[in-house]
Amino acid sequence: MAQVPQTFFDALAVRTWCGLALRALGRARAEIDAINVYPVADGDTGTNLYMTWESAVTAVEAVFEGYETGCGEPSLADAVHAMAHGALIGARGNSGTILAQLLRGMAQVLAADDAGREPPHLEGGRLRLALRRAADSARQAVAHPVEGTVLTVASAAANAAERAEGDCAAVARAAYEGARAALAATPGQLAVLQQAGVVDAGGRGLVAVLGSLVEAFTGEAVREVPKVPEPVAGGHAPVTVPGAGLCVAAAEAGGPAFEVIYLLEAGDTAVARLRERLDALGESLVVVGGDGLWNVHVHVDDAGAAVEAGVEAGRPYRIKITHFGLGDVHTGAERPTRERAQRAVVAVVPGEGLAGLYTEAGATTVLARPGEPPASGELVQAVRRAHAREVVLLPNDAELRHTAAAAAEQARAEGIRVALIPTRSAVQGIAALAVHEAARRFDEDVVQMTSAAGATRYAEVVVAEHQSWTTAGICQAGDVLGLIDGDVAVIGPDVTATAETVLDRMLQAGGELVTLVIGDDAPETIARHLQARVRESYLAVDTVVYQGGRQGALLLIGVE
Structure with missing residues (x-):
């Protein structure tokens, strides 16, 4: 079914774009994961982009839900600020962090120009400025920009948009075509891509996002990005190799052992000092955000020092540390197999105190901070982390019902038996966990836990x-x-x-x-x-x- 085209870049256009891009990233997720070789060949760029964008979509939908009680409609500024903030707090990995900054750059222009609606033929000028600001701010956020990456693709999109004339549809299409051409050329700019025979994974994701922007304004889907990119001038045609993200160990041999990501509440001066310190500690440093809230991403050998630097700068939280050495990414060796438990409980909890209580009771927890609900990808990761054949999922929030259902469905597709108990509060989760017995039959255990939660x-x-x-x-x-x-x-x-x-x-x-x-x-x-x-x-x-x-x-x- 054709998408109804958006004439103006207003809040509804943002919402439409968000939904289309989430579906596009979902379709391309596995492909992008497979071609991920830079900056670390860990096969997660597609997943990180999807989870980052999903967080942006959740924030935009929350804005629209807030206006459904008869209080009018959200403004463009409301929608783009929500989109950028959602991406910032939900950014995952190097690619997701850069994507968040791209959206922040666009929001700065679009929100500032939201005082009045321009005629359709002048709306394109606003989009041109937004794409330029996005590309420039993303490049500034990266400590040591590298060509042949998503930064190159973003700059090419902005350059092409600046040469375009007409409404938003014309500008968006020009940006998409510019990005598409730049993506095909990335293997000739970055040796690791040439060696693996792939295009840049982050750039591939951005092309999907820009293609969805075209669809939002034209109502028509763009032509698919070919899995075998077009030949690079002066070189051979790179070929996308499924699983290549796990095959190019030599390209990153000797790199940092850890990826460290956290949100940080800090002032501009403290963040400037933090950038210098983290730049000396590691590589792939990206710090995005502003107005007191930042998302910090870096690859280091000393994860503790990277976190301590954040503590000195302000208040770091939602800290995530990933060890690149756990698996065949760098060494080619198989990850030691840990025996799966028969059953586990995964629960969303609203604070550190309850997280400790649930953990002591044997549950795997996902922390939901005020105003920062977890995305479905986070719940899926928690289910995987529980490492069990059977999982009972406790969302502990009525607003997370659909998110938890989507996570359960994805986990089931991976062969995990998942039961979702629709707990609407952490106290209902406590009641359910109190009667949980792993020795019981799965169905019986779920019935008892559901009954206890429902009686609370x-x-x-x-x-x-x-x-x-x-x-x-x-x-x-x-x-x-x-x-x-x-x-x-x-x-x-x-x-x-x-x-x-x-x-x-x-x-x-x-x-x-x-x-x-x-x-x-x-x-x-x-x-x-x-x-x-x-x-x-x-x-x-x-x-x-x-x-x-x-x-x-x-x-x-x-x-x-």
């Missing part, structure tokens, strides 16, 4: 960020909200008093056990106060308290 009512106490209509009336920014089973039930001025009202309402329907998960920002005395309330008014009810850490909500409550 859940609530949370949060602070309203802005004025809005709720099921309990109008709330103002700064009001304390008590949500029971996902709906606002109480609006009050005081955290402890609101929490007590919520707890009383929940216990009116009965209960045997109250679970309290205390966030870092909750009053210090709230746990003692609520425990005393339960002891005095509900004699047959027990209470357990856990520290949740930076979990977003001030308080989580479960009643079984």
Whole structure:
């Protein structure tokens, strides 16, 4: 079915582009993984690009959902800022980090020009400027730019766009064709690509993204990028070799042992010093972002030193360290086989405190920080990391239902038996984990865990960020909200008093056990106060308290 073309570069065009590009990267994912040989032949560029873009799509969809309550439509600035921020916090690997900066560069131009809508024939000028800013900012983010990579493809796209005339469709098509030609020439610019007979994997992903931009504005799919690139002038025709990403060990022999990635809250001056320090520690350094939030990527031999440098610069979090030596990427040796467990539990948790609790109970955890829900790719990776034949997946958030379902489906396609229990809160997950028994039959275990989760009512106490209509009336920014089973039930001025009202309402329907998960920002005395309330008014009810850490909500409550 043909895509309805977008005339203007507005929020709907951004949403359309995001959806088309996610599908395009999904189709090309395996191919891009197979040709990945630079900067490290680890076969993950397609996956990293897909997960980065998926995070951008999730952020854009969240913006549109926020306007579905009759509050109008999101602006172009809303959509492009969400897209860039989503990519930044979800960036994976060298390629994903550069992609995030490309989107940030585009957002800087598109959001600044969102004051008024231009006629269609003038809209192309805005897109030309956005592609130029994207290419330049991405190149500036890389410590030592290398030609024959995604940076070359991005620059070629911007150059071609600047020569184009007309509306967004004409500019997008010119950028796509320029990128496509530059991609075919990458083997002649980078020896490792010439040796492997492949084009640059990151550039291949960018061509897919730009092709989706053309489709968004024309309604027509672009011609496929050939798997065998066009002949390079003066050279032979490179051939895409499936699995080549795992075959060119000699090209990267002796390189750094670790890839280190983290998000960093820090100021510009501290980040400038961090760049210098990390540049001295390793290679493939890419630092993207701004306005106090950065995504840092580097390849080093001393992973601890790279993290310590981030600590000195600000607050690093969502730290991911990958050892390149684990497998046949560099050595050609097979990875030692670890015996699969029969069953495992994978759970999404909202804070470090609960992550520790779940881990102690034997679960593999995925940390969901406030405003940063995990993408389906992260859940799939966690399922793989659990290394079990059977996996019970606990999303612990109603908003993650579709994401978790997509992850479960992908894991099943890889031969893992996955059961998704639709837990809507971490306290429901605690109840499910409490009755989990790996020795039981899988189906029976899932039934018992599902029953325990379903028998647990859940609530949370949060602070309203802005004025809005709720099921309990109008709330103002700064009001304390008590949500029971996902709906606002109480609006009050005081955290402890609101929490007590919520707890009383929940216990009116009965209960045997109250679970309290205390966030870092909750009053210090709230746990003692609520425990005393339960002891005095509900004699047959027990209470357990856990520290949740930076979990977003001030308080989580479960009643079984």
